Amino acid sequence: MSDFRAVARTDVGRKRDHNEDRVMETGLRGGGHMLAVADGMGGHAAGEVASQTALTTFHERIAEEVGPDSGPISSRDMLEAAVETANAAVIEAARGDPERGNMGTTLVAALVLVEGALVVNVGDSRAYLIHDHPDPRIEQITIDQSIVRELVEEGKLSPEEARGHPRRHVLAQSLGVSLDVEPDFFSTPLGEGTLLLCSDGLTEEVSDDAIARIVAAYDDLDTTARALIERANENGGSDNVSVVLGRRA
Ligand code: MN
Numbered sequence: 001m002s003d004f005r006a007v008a009r010t011d012v013g014r015k016r017d018h019n020e021d022r023v024m025e026t027g028l029r030g031g032g033h034m035l036a037v038a039d040g041m042g043g044h045a046a047g048e049v050a051s052q053t054a055l056t057t058f059h060e061r062i063a064e065e066v067g068p069d070s071g072p073i074s075s076r077d078m079l080e081a082a083v084e085t086a087n088a089a090v091i092e093a094a095r096g097d098p099e100r101g102n103m104g105t106t107l108v109a110a111l112v113l114v115e116g117a118l119v120v121n122v123g124d125s126r127a128y129l130i131h132d133h134p135d136p137r138i139e140q141i142t143i144d145q146s147i148v149r150e151l152v153e154e155g156k157l158s159p160e161e162a163r164g165h166p167r168r169h170v171l172a173q174s175l176g177v178s179l180d181v182e183p184d185f186f187s188t189p190l191g192e193g194t195l196l197l198c199s200d201g202l203t204e205e206v207s208d209d210a211i212a213r214i215v216a217a218y219d220d221l222d223t224t225a226r227a228l229i230e231r232a233n234e235n236g237g238s239d240n241v242s243v244v245l246g247r248r249a
Contacts, residue, residue, distance in 0.1 A: 004033045004112055006246035009225040013201055014237030020047030021199045021242040022055050028066045033112040034059060035244045037125045039199040041174075042103030050090050050105040054175050057089040058082045058109060066111070075111055076185055079120040083107065083175070083183045087122075090176030104176035107183075108142060108197050112246060116189040121145065122181060123171045125242075126203055128196040129188055132216035138208050141186045145173040169200070194221075194247045198228075201239035205232040221245045 008023035020040040027033055036058060040051030061082035066075075086107060094100040106123025119127045119141050127141040143149065147170045151157040162168060173182055194215050202211070206228065214231060218224040225243045232241040 003249035004246060005221055005249045006033060006035055006244065007221045007225050008035070008242075008244040009222075009229060010199075010240065010242040011229045011233070011237075013240050014233050016240055018045075018048070019240045020051055021201065021240040022048070022051040023242050023244050024055050024059060025244050025246065026059065028063060028111075030066060031114075032066050033246065034062055034066075034109065035112070035195065035197050035246050036107065036109035037197045037199055037242045037244055038105045038107050038175075039123065039125050039201075039240070039242070040103065040105040042100060044099045046094070046100040046103035047105070049093055049100060050103040050176050053089050053093045054086040054105045054107050058086040058107065061085040062111065075113060075118050079109070079111060079118060079185065080183065082109075083120055083122060083181060087175045087181045088179065091179065094176060104171075104174040106171065106199070107175055110195060110197060110246070112190070112195070116187060117141075117195055119186040119188070120183045121186070122183045123174045124149075124169070125197065125199045127186070128198070128208070128211070129190070129193045130196060130212050130215045131191070131193045132212075136209075136212035136216040138212035138215075140208070141188055143184060145171060145184065147172055190248060192248070194224075194245055197242075197244040199240060199242040201237075201241035202228060202232050202243060204239060205235040205237065205241075215245075221247065
């Protein structure tokens with residue numbers, strides 16, 4: 001596979017006193033790459049435990065199984081198995097600890113292989129693909145697994161009503177809640193596009209169009225990641241902000 005570059009950054013934001021988001025980007029055996037964002041929730045330090053546990057166990061399972069021979073079909077099964085492993089690990093980490101009773105986490109992850117990216121999603125963190133020529137263009141790969149989003153799909157809420165809805169952060173799925181987690185899977189060719197994984201701390205503060213313009217404005221991925229986080233903070237920084245960017249070099 002041609003070279004793939006990636007960066008991962010996370011920031012506490014302007015309003016929270018600790019960061020419950022976790023990010024990861026790492027190369028895999030056989031030349032693949034894995035990117036991931038987890039946005040944890042729960043009292044005390046539980047949110048961080050949930051997001052860290054999810055990423056660590058998810059990656060361990062992927063690293064065990066991905067190799068030069070893994071094709072697109074086995075890749076999907078592998079992602080599903082890794083989500084189940086991560087989910088069980090978060091549930092296990094909460095067992096017997098009352099302070100961790102309600103902990104959980106989102107997870108969005110991308111496996112970048114020769115043929116493109118395979119994305120798995122649980123919750124409302126997001127993956128996007130951004131092309132910067134001829135004009136900045138942004139495409140949301142994932143669909144939020146949130147209660148409000150489901151109401152929109154059922155025609156019970158308009159997209160406008162959904163945007164400012166007080167319950168828009170209530171997740172339909174998350175890791176650490178039930179053994180029957182139902183991730184969504186997406187696949188996309190990358191071409192010359194930039195893959196972005198992010199937590200809702202970015203998308204609540206920065207519009208899709210503004211994200212596309214910032215990504216198009218810089219060549220260097222680390223500078224781009226810093227600029228995205230800076231914009232989220234300028235616009236309020238009401239939540240932890242996480243950004244993982246990757247593109248073919
Ligand atoms: Mn968040």
